[in-house]
Amino acid sequence: MYLAVVEEIKKTIVSGHLSPGDMLKSESEMMKEYGVSRMTLRKSLSLLSNQGYIYSVPGKGNFVKKPDTDIYQFRFNRYDNLLSKVDRIKLLAVTVNTASKDVTDNLLLQENGRVVRVERLVYSDEQAVALEIVNTQYIPNTPVVEDRINFANYANDLDKKLAFGKETFGLTKELTIKVVRADEDICTKLSIAPGEDVFEISEKIMKQDDYSPLTYSLFYIRKEYFMLTAKTPEEDASKKIF
Amino acid sequence: MYLAVVEEIKKTIVSGHLSPGDMLKSESEMMKEYGVSRMTLRKSLSLLSNQGYIYSVPGKGNFVKKPDTDIYQFRFNRYDNLLSKVDRIKLLAVTVNTASKDVTDNLLLQENGRVVRVERLVYSDEQAVALEIVNTQYIPNTPVVEDRINFANYANDLDKKLAFGKETFGLTKELTIKVVRADEDICTKLSIAPGEDVFEISEKIMKQDDYSPLTYSLFYIRKEYFMLTAKTPEEDASKKIF
DNA sequence: GAGTGGTCTAGACCACGAT
DNA sequence: TCGTGGTCTAGACCACTCT
Numbered sequence: 001m002y003l004a005v006v007e008e009i010k011k012t013i014v015s016g017h018l019s020p021g022d023m024l025k026s027e028s029e030m031m032k033e034y035g036v037s038r039m040t041l042r043k044s045l046s047l048l049s050n051q052g053y054i055y056s057v058p059g060k061g062n063f064v065k066k067p068d069t070d071i072y073q074f075r076f077n078r079y080d081n082l083l084s085k086v087d088r089i090k091l092l093a094v095t096v097n098t099a100s101k102d103v104t105d106n107l108l109l110q111e112n113g114r115v116v117r118v119e120r121l122v123y124s125d126e127q128a129v130a131l132e133i134v135n136t137q138y139i140p141n142t143p144v145v146e147d148r149i150n151f152a153n154y155a156n157d158l159d160k161k162l163a164f165g166k167e168t169f170g171l172t173k174e175l176t177i178k179v180v181r182a183d184e185d186i187c188t189k190l191s192i193a194p195g196e197d198v199f200e201i202s203e204k205i206m207k208q209d210d211y212s213p214l215t216y217s218l219f220y221i222r223k224e225y226f227m228l229t230a231k232t233p234e235e236d237a238s239k240k241i242f
Numbered sequence: 243m244y245l246a247v248v249e250e251i252k253k254t255i256v257s258g259h260l261s262p263g264d265m266l267k268s269e270s271e272m273m274k275e276y277g278v279s280r281m282t283l284r285k286s287l288s289l290l291s292n293q294g295y296i297y298s299v300p301g302k303g304n305f306v307k308k309p310d311t312d313i314y315q316f317r318f319n320r321y322d323n324l325l326s327k328v329d330r331i332k333l334l335a336v337t338v339n340t341a342s343k344d345v346t347d348n349l350l351l352q353e354n355g356r357v358v359r360v361e362r363l364v365y366s367d368e369q370a371v372a373l374e375i376v377n378t379q380y381i382p383n384t385p386v387v388e389d390r391i392n393f394a395n396y397a398n399d400l401d402k403k404l405a406f407g408k409e410t411f412g413l414t415k416e417l418t419i420k421v422v423r424a425d426e427d428i429c430t431k432l433s434i435a436p437g438e439d440v441f442e443i444s445e446k447i448m449k450q451d452d453y454s455p456l457t458y459s460l461f462y463i464r465k466e467y468f469m470l471t472a473k474t475p476e477e478d479a480s481k482k483i484f
Numbered sequence: 485g486a487g488t489g490g491t492c493t494a495g496a497c498c499a500c501g502a503t
Numbered sequence: 504t505c506g507t508g509g510t511c512t513a514g515a516c517c518a519c520t521c522t
Contacts, residue, residue, distance in 0.1 A: 038493085042508090043492090056507095058507075058509065059501040059502080059506085069413060069415060070318055071317055073315050074314055075312050169256050169309055173314070173473070174471065174474075175473070176471045197421070199421070228418065228470075229416065229418045229419075230419075231414065231415070231416050231417070232415045243510075244511085269489065278512090279513070281510095281513090282511055299519095299520090300518070301521080302489080302519085487520085489520100490518080491518105492516085493514085501506090501508100
């Protein structure tokens with residue numbers, strides 16, 4: 001029933017009777033028009049709001065929203081997004097050392113702060129296709145960190161658990177993708193020609209409440225082995241909303 | 243009040259009393275526990291559901307969801323995402339011709355189908371930094387298409403309006419980003435060395451209901467002029483949901 | 485059949501904007 | 504002051520799952 005009302009309202013919007021910025025009829029009017037109770041109507045309205053069709057201003061009314069069609073969504077995971085199957089991950093090194101400027105800035109460390117640095121090489125088709133560097137602030141005697149060092153040869157899910165325990169909720173992540181000229185170290189490890197370009201994907205994991213950084217990772221990928229596909233968010237929200 | 247209940251429930255989840263897959267107390271129990279009515283409690287639950295904390299199974303109960311932390315979101319717009327300001331857009335050509343294989347596949351055309359092809363060069367700092375190719379199915383005498391040709395030297399918003407009229411709602415878009423070796427044509431137009439790599443961003447705009455393609459665009463960008471930043475979706479849904 | 489979540493209702497009080 | 508949307512309530516019926 002509330003879904004039917006949603007469709008009705010969508011029609012009046014899309015069919016052009018209403019344009020962005022226009023006000024919808026008041027809720028009491030719409031209750032009569034569609035023959036539903038207030039709560040039911042409001043359920044419809046909030047669904048429309050979630051789908052980006054409308055927004056409401058307390059004391060004034062509900063308005064048609066200009067749709068934001070420039071938002072995209074994608075799924076990314078360091079090991080699952082390469083263009084060919086990962087068949088081996090090799091642990092290169094686990095070190096505790098002074099952070100570089102880049103790492104210091106991103107992890108908001110003190111000057112000369114120390115970090116745990118885990119370096120891994122990702123193989124596909126017997127070839128090294130990606131180099132992964134995970135930096136975590138080093139806090140001596142923290143079980144999490146010590147564990148992280150001990151088990152650093154395991155990757156992926158286990159990695160996350162070790163780093164954050166049960167804190168899988170309440171995290172925000174930020175990803176930056178660009179193309180950079182590979183430095184000597186990367187060229188050697190990925191066995192590519194000097195001066196070649198590679199993808200650089202940096203991933204920063206932060207706490208959601210105060211944005212304090214937990215890890216800062218760099219992922220260098222041979223450019224033929226990565227591409228990204230993103231889509232406009234689904235409208236399927238309908239099923240999730242209530 | 244319902245927000246307070248949300249916080250309460252989050253606590254019981256995050257503090258580890260509940261793990262993914264576990265069932266929450268029944269709604270009637272929680273009503274008593276938090277001293278709220280059914281509708282209020284359900285408002286809290288649907289908020290939690292939207293934020294990805296829980297899901298519910300009719301006839302059984304509400305369950306803690308394993309958070310999907312691999313979803314990212316970003317905003318993209320052909321002209322607003324370059325690393326430097328766009329100061330000029332030059333229309334190179336508007337042609338009606340037989341579609342290439344790639345275009346035919348993506349627009350689901352008949353064999354030897356014809357398309358309107360609009361080609362533009364994007365300038366920044368007096369340099370050509372990106373080449374844009376927009377393909378739309380050619381349907382003779384369709385006002386939309388004819389207008390598109392007439393006004394093809396205008397870009398961005400106007401472009402969208404001409405192509406889709408009031409249909410700004412109900413569209414889905416798909417983006418693919420990769421790095422490819424520039425062909426001769428691109429090298430000339432962007433004045434880069436032969437064999438250099440460029441970003442290739444393809445954008446396919448479809449109708450949301452039947453996924454029928456409307457336009458298929460290719461965007462070639464000099465690799466120094468583009469990078470992408472994406473974030474985990476906000477939890478701010480709270481404000482949007484009701 | 486008992487318990488669960490999904491939906492809907494009629495009525496109430498509030499904070500807010502416009503006048 | 505009046506109309507608007509935001510919130511909350513108590514009670515009802517339904518379809519579903521489990522035993």
